[in-house]
Amino acid sequence: MDTNKLDTNKLVIDHDSDTEQVMSVADKREAVDNIGVEICALAGQIAAATARFLTLLADFDEQRGWAGPGLHSCAHWLSWKCGMSLHTGREYVRVAKALRPLPQMRKAFEQGELSYSKVRTLTRVATPTNEKQMVRLGREAPASQIDRLTAGLRKVTDNESGKSKAPERFQVRWHWDADTGDFVIKGRLAAQDGARILAVLTTAEQERNRTESPSQEDEPTTEQNAAKKPPGDIGPALLAMAEIAATAGVNTATRAGTSAEVVFFHEHDNLRIPGGPVLTDSDSEEVLCNAHLRLAKTKKQCVLNLGRKTRVTSHKQMLALNYRDGSCRTPGCGRTRFLHAHHVRFWGRGGETNLDNLIMLCGTCHRALHRGQFTITALGDQQFEFHNTDGGVIDPAPPTEGFADQLLRGDIRDDAIIPRWGGDPLHLDHAVSVIFDGLDRESVLV
Template identity: 45%
Template sequence: MSGFLDDTPPAQLTVEQLRERVTGFAGQITALTARFLELLGELDERGGWGGEGISSCAHWLAWRTGMSIRTAQEHVRVARALPGLPLLREEFATGRLTYSKARALTRVATPEREAELVNFARSASATQVEKLVRSMRHLDRETAEREAGHIESSGQWKWHLDGTLSVTLRLNPLDGARLLAGAVRAEYERTRVAGDGDVPRDALKPPTELVDPAAAGEMTAAQQRDLWRHVPHNIAPAMVAMADTVHGVVDIPEIAPGAEIVVHTFADNNSEGDGDAALSDPHLDGGPALAEIEVDEAQCGAAEREVTKNKRGAVLSWGRKRRQPTAAMIRAIFNRDAGCAHPGCGRTRHLHAHHVRDWDRHDGPTDMDNLIMLCSTHHRALHRGRFAIRALGDQQFSFHRTDGSLIETAPAVAIPDDWEPDPQIAPDATATVGGGRLDLGYTTEVLYAIWRLKAEQPAAA
């Protein structure tokens, strides 16, 4: 195996030597990936990824190893699936099934299906395995929908490298009709000219109408065709118009959409009167009491108003709001931090403007040098003492662990000093045996026939 680790410049190697090293390293990478996922699964099982506001094992993995969050999520998914698939795990660990194949198979493999799928994957390319898995997921979904008696609408979206967005929808019949009816109305609104009437108010209601067959029979054929004649072949402009309409008529806050939390605090906990004592602790409006740490979290970026009441609870004065960052300041902080400022996070939803130096107890200013954007997870972790933030001036901040050490934005990743290639992994372990064109229909038919027979055997016995 030493030949795979030498430092000979690639230009000095023969083509045959290059081939040997490329395939040899592929086997080692596969086996090491299997071991990596085994360790990751154990770490996930023990919850060893927590601390410092980390919200999930995938979140920790992405930050600690420099992976994208989607790649980390996929690694965690595979790591969780492998313990229940011992045969697949063994083939993966010996390098005979690559990560690409193992990743695809874990989407559909079960203990009952595992043997046949692994046998197929040994002699198929990764592309063919992916094609089979896609077909199986489609067949399994159709079977589940047929057994359930209904179809669940679903959709996916994806940004492309050229900046375009793809949206894929699979809607049940009624949802599909609603979408097309909405597209008709949106297209009318988008293309109408002077003289066309306004869209009626009931256009915002669900476009579902039950038609009496007898009444429908009185409509002419031309009138029936007119009901759908305006559905555009290209519905993209109509969909954008629908989105613009919702964007224009639905008002949401700039940060933490849909959330407005009112917390009642009391300067004098020795209040008198029937009922004041029960409310002397900070509490949510119409809700339970809050701990001091929760009040601190809620006060960050929030407005405060001093209200004076008498012993009976009547309001004597309603003070002015203070200490709340302006909307312009919130936008500036959001654009500066581009989401949560904690190293390795990057979340852009449900964010809070945090005063690094507390404004209530330590007179921290409400300005750009003292405000930083944090997601709800990291904001809570900060107030619970999981980490600390220091304001360095000129809108610069540093993040520190509880021992004072710096939390790096991208920790260095190094190969362990004691690691050596596994000599039991064959140099050609990942080489595909067999190959050829995949007859997808025949393959799926055979596999499902085998699984039906296996399922019937216990019943026959």
């Protein structure tokens, strides 16, 4: 066929060895338009399916269905079971919780009228009192305008709520709880000192939860570091910060050139912290698994022998473990910082210090194992198997499966996801002022 003689309203769009198929420009435009309609229809279906997903996730998290060995949060469970990053998992959990008291927003989401991106942003400012207005904004405005409006509302609300009375400042003190043996910290610091500690704790928590090595391109900016949210429970981060300081190499307080170490007294087959409580059997086993310790023999509270500092695993063994494991091996965890070399057959029970009996665990998983929340079996040749308390094998990487056809719902309109926006520009200051005047002053949740 001579393509030069084709109608100018024709285009060659496909051909094989035998024939050339042609389609008019108008037909091609219609075909492309149909693709656009299907994309919008599927976006609405995805939004509806995501709404169902988040409803189930809120119930699942509330009932702690995710709890298990190596699983530190619902986000960790999502990372393990559903193949999500921890950041994505945490955001899904936050949105799922925020939607529970917002039935109108949840309904619009379930009907495919609001995308997940819009819902994620709106839940940061929506409350039961302003929910109706937030849903209307979500239906009418494009996602980019909602992002700007939400940021403006939060800024205005933060400025108004920033009038708080400066608290009194006290010292921070500690003591051992006589009943439980716990270490108790209590006190108050000046705001500027607290800000410095929170910044360090936030970094320590990020390091503690790291599951991959950072690249130079992924290095956060100063603004991103400042925007990071400190952990609600600072205990694990405080312990991580102590581990960082303990291995710093130089004691700046004494300039002795030695890193900090912990001494445990060995009395009558028990381990005791100097000036503190006796450790339980499980805690003693955990201490004996650590790479660095010093055991002091005592009699009648008198130190007979301080003992030498022992390193249970050699430098070469630790290097080999880092190459082999690279992270906490507990299924669903994957943390890469503050790892312990755990003896699968406990060191205190005669377990050998070799690679067939050593495995890397993070501090949280190490403690959970010694408290009986899961077990590990050495299979030989440096192979290991994790088990639940009922003996069932924990799959290190369960496969994910989906059935898209079963998710498609006939009651979702093809254009449900398309906003009712007429193309008007956003006058941010005026819009924020108008919306803020009608908002509850406690509307900003996050």
